[in-house]
Amino acid sequence: MTALGVGRAAGKRVLVTGAARGLGRSHALRLAEEGADLILVDICRSLTDLDYELATEDDLADTVSLVAEHGRRCVSRIVDVREETALREAVDDGVDQLGGLDGAVANAGVLTIASWDKTTAQQWRTVVDVNLIGTWNTCAAAIPHLLAQGGGSLVNISSAGALKGYPLQLPYTAAKQGVVGLTQALANELAAQNIRVNSVHPTGVPTGMIPTALGDLLAGERADLIPTFVNAMPTPCIDTVDVSNAVLFLISDESRFVTGLQFKVDAGVTIK
């Protein structure tokens, strides 16, 4: 349990989307460990357009229990980040309960896999809707509260794939590159109001985001693309906490003059 007022994020009130499992849960726990109170949001149901399951209500409840073990306050809501009104209401309600908002982590995301000629308009719509417009909805729900505080920190989870141009996931790569543009533009637009906006770019992390089609394509017809996904450093993947440590830094006052950064936590996959 974190003592009151102690920790790198002590006193911060932070929204995390996609918080039921994986990286979102890890961000929530790392922030709680360092003294933050949290508003946690997740869709808690699967989407037919995806070839893997999303989180469940039990997953979100487990994240809430784990946060409680750190003695932090936590408000959770089942919300789809594509639903801007529902998201705004959830954030407003959470902020009422916590007494303010100091930051947000737009982490919810989905991944579809297909070669360019098998990629469908429906995949484009779902992935852009969740990963790009959902990130915008998250920022838009948070910004009025950050302005009321006199500033704050928005952290948008992009991907190493956005910078590298990962193949076989064109909607995902494009939407995550869109997140970079959104982040840079908002950083410019809101710097004068002391709102910092940064993106985080992880390489592969073992989570529930495992579309089986990627392994199948790389093992079969597109084995030539395997090197694109291989890290420069000698590790096949990184841990969730490696990414959450970057998020913690960007939410904390340690980064108080850091804005518009593309923070790569990518074991060098983008430098090759």
Ligand SMILES: NC(=O)c1ccc[n+]([C@@H]2O[C@H](COP(=O)([O-])OP(=O)(O)OC[C@H]3O[C@@H](n4cnc5c(N)ncnc54)[C@H](O)[C@@H]3O)[C@@H](O)[C@H]2O)c1
């Ligand atoms: N795992 C990786 O290798 C990796 C690498 C780079 C970037 N990322 C990004 O990190 C973020 C977290 O991914 P993860 O690996 O933890 O995946 P994950 O699938 O385990 O977790 C994503 C969470 O977001 C939730 N979610 C999905 N759509 C939602 C919606 N419309 N509204 C609200 N919640 C929704 C899911 O239920 C799930 O709990 C994503 O943005 C992902 O693109 C992941």
